[in-house]
Amino acid sequence: MKLKLLALLAVLGLLAGCAVSPQPGAETGTESLPPDSTPSLPVEGELQVYCFQAGKADAFLFWNEAGAVLLDTGESGFGKTILEKLEVLGIQRLDYLIITHFDKDHVGGAKKLLISIPVGTVLQSNCPKTGSSAYDKYAAALAEQGMEAVTLRESLSFTLGDVRFTVEPPARESYQTDASNNSSLIVTVTHGSSRLLFTGDAEDERLEEYLAGDPAPCVFVKLPHHGVYQSSLTELLEKTSPSYALITSSEEELEEQKTLDLLSQSGVECFLTRSAPVLLTSDGSSLRVEYSQ
Numbered sequence: 001m002k003l004k005l006l007a008l009l010a011v012l013g014l015l016a017g018c019a020v021s022p023q024p025g026a027e028t029g030t031e032s033l034p035p036d037s038t039p040s041l042p043v044e045g046e047l048q049v050y051c052f053q054a055g056k057a058d059a060f061l062f063w064n065e066a067g068a069v070l071l072d073t074g075e076s077g078f079g080k081t082i083l084e085k086l087e088v089l090g091i092q093r094l095d096y097l098i099i100t101h102f103d104k105d106h107v108g109g110a111k112k113l114l115i116s117i118p119v120g121t122v123l124q125s126n127c128p129k130t131g132s133s134a135y136d137k138y139a140a141a142l143a144e145q146g147m148e149a150v151t152l153r154e155s156l157s158f159t160l161g162d163v164r165f166t167v168e169p170p171a172r173e174s175y176q177t178d179a180s181n182n183s184s185l186i187v188t189v190t191h192g193s194s195r196l197l198f199t200g201d202a203e204d205e206r207l208e209e210y211l212a213g214d215p216a217p218c219v220f221v222k223l224p225h226h227g228v229y230q231s232s233l234t235e236l237l238e239k240t241s242p243s244y245a246l247i248t249s250s251e252e253e254l255e256e257q258k259t260l261d262l263l264s265q266s267g268v269e270c271f272l273t274r275s276a277p278v279l280l281t282s283d284g285s286s287l288r289v290e291y292s293q
Helices: 002-017 079-089 110-114 133-144 204-211 233-240 257-265
Strands: 047-051 059-064 067-073 094-099 119-124 156-160 163-168 186-191 194-198 220-222 244-247 269-272 278-282 287-291
Touching: 047 186, 059 079, 059 163, 067 079, 067 110, 067 156, 079 110, 094 110, 094 156, 094 163, 110 119, 110 133, 194 278, 204 233, 220 233, 233 257, 257 269, 269 287
Parallel strands: 067 094, 094 119, 194 220, 220 244, 244 269
Antiparallel strands: 047 059, 047 278, 059 067, 156 163, 163 186, 186 194, 278 287
16 A cells, blocks of 8 residues: 555556646747746856846846846836836845936836835936926936936946946937937946947937947847937947847837848848847856847
């Protein structure tokens, strides 16, 4: 009888180990997504970056064993989605919140975050949009929390463990065209030999200004302005020589085909958040980029 009981328990154990997890994309038709790519807490010395599927909007979460940084917050209402991801990951505090500029698709979710989770430091661009709903709600949330954002007018760097963030503000107070987009903060994230570049919605004026400083090569570039083609993109790719690029777009508001053609001609593998969220994992010597859940 004892042997039969042990045999039964062994069979049940095998059955429990054979449970099938749902595959990413099983219900959305994106079968190309890799299995088991849900972000987990990074191991020591590892950096992970979660690029949210936020429509034609930006939201990026960086985290390692030392803490977490959020770059942009999507549109109004998206703060709830970001908070849900933070809860899944066990992240209870943001060391930094960086707002590249104040268009609603970058600052819209900030109010919800500021009133819901502790934030150490807020860094922002120098071109406020007083009178816009998203900006005014963000400013009111800062005041409610007794916080004052740091408006960048000079380059600023900080570290999160062994990861270095360099945030570069626009050199001008105003631009001839699209002052908000061209005031975008440009962020470089360095982890060992991996350099990641995030360009906000910078347009030609801002990009030309940035490229005049001869930026170092980067393995990954988040293309500016949701994949809108700009003449300066050719020089951006030539000078940074990325292996991977990311475009934040949606099925309703697509990236431009001319931009995709340029990436293809340049030998750059492109990921689109309109397909799924994208997960970056760096161990300091190599970078893995994949679609996630």
